[in-house]
Amino acid sequence: MLELSGVDRFFGERQVLHDVSFAVRPGVLTGFIGANGAGKTTTMRIVLGVIGANAGKILWDGRPLDKNTRRTFGYMPEERGLYPKMKVLDQLVHLGRLFGLPPSEAADRALRLLTSLGLQDRVQDRLESLSLGNQQRVQVVAAILHDPSALILDEPFSGLDPVAVDVMAGMLRARAALGNPVLFSSHQLDLVERLCDDIVIIDEGRVVLAGDSEQLRRERAGSRFRLVVGGAADRPDPADDADDWLRSDPRWKVLELEGPRALVEILDPAHEQPLLAKALEQGPVHEFTPVVPTLADIYRQTVR
Numbered sequence: 001m002l003e004l005s006g007v008d009r010f011f012g013e014r015q016v017l018h019d020v021s022f023a024v025r026p027g028v029l030t031g032f033i034g035a036n037g038a039g040k041t042t043t044m045r046i047v048l049g050v051i052g053a054n055a056g057k058i059l060w061d062g063r064p065l066d067k068n069t070r071r072t073f074g075y076m077p078e079e080r081g082l083y084p085k086m087k088v089l090d091q092l093v094h095l096g097r098l099f100g101l102p103p104s105e106a107a108d109r110a111l112r113l114l115t116s117l118g119l120q121d122r123v124q125d126r127l128e129s130l131s132l133g134n135q136q137r138v139q140v141v142a143a144i145l146h147d148p149s150a151l152i153l154d155e156p157f158s159g160l161d162p163v164a165v166d167v168m169a170g171m172l173r174a175r176a177a178l179g180n181p182v183l184f185s186s187h188q189l190d191l192v193e194r195l196c197d198d199i200v201i202i203d204e205g206r207v208v209l210a211g212d213s214e215q216l217r218r219e220r221a222g223s224r225f226r227l228v229v230g231g232a233a234d235r236p237d238p239a240d241d242a243d244d245w246l247r248s249d250p251r252w253k254v255l256e257l258e259g260p261r262a263l264v265e266i267l268d269p270a271h272e273q274p275l276l277a278k279a280l281e282q283g284p285v286h287e288f289t290p291v292v293p294t295l296a297d298i299y300r301q302t303v304r
Helices: 040-048 088-098 103-116 132-144 162-177 189-195 213-219 238-247 269-282 295-302
Strands: 002-011 014-024 029-033 055-060 073-076 150-154 182-185 198-203 206-212 224-229 252-258 261-266 285-290
Touching: 002 040, 014 040, 014 055, 014 198, 029 040, 029 162, 029 189, 040 073, 040 150, 040 182, 073 132, 088 103, 088 132, 103 132, 132 150, 132 162, 150 162, 162 182, 162 189, 189 295, 198 213, 198 295, 206 213, 206 295, 213 295, 224 269, 238 252, 238 269, 261 269, 269 285
Parallel strands: 014 206, 029 182, 029 198, 073 150, 150 182
Antiparallel strands: 002 014, 002 055, 198 206, 224 261, 224 285, 252 261
């Protein structure tokens, strides 16, 4: 497990990270989200030792993260870091050697990974001749070539088409399936919601929310329920009928109403079952479910 505890960072007199604390669990995809300038890249660079923290600890399996362990991490920077005029395979072998791999092993690993991503015919091409999506795939290969113990990626989905997004997502899931902690930042909240088990939201250098994505969404489901009642086809104006029993009751508030469908806010949790009972009096109830917020909803509520 990778853990950050009480991390502060100053640039001159300006504090850009304030007591940043969260964990990246093994075998879990953790989405790191926040506005531009919120502190995501700075946090990642501190984890990797590119820059230092002014306070706090970075732990790996409960022990201080050292230089040798950091060398086992895989990193994909937002600015990318490959040489555009160098051939794809040549530079991957070069990077593999920097991680201590023999040239032949680095070449074998690179070819295997490039083939899995459909790039086996482009290994002798210069990187600049590849599309942005294919360049991203090569960058991911560079990050995982040495079989990293943890993977940290800064905006890996930026600028990718849907097919390339699916390929990238598959790569990240595969690394997590091996038991690696995977942390990545992204502005695509729908993608983070779909992929990630855990989320971390950072705002102005402070972690404002962190934890299991599904649990956080359910905890914030609040008191809104989607209600769909049957029998509406037999009534000339179901909206008027709903006015009679739904709108007039002070125990709840109707937020939306369209035919047999309503979005209702319950003002007291004790009124949930009375609402259901009253709906059943009107006929069959086809749906009565809490409205679970999306990650985008949670982000908007959390970051003001």
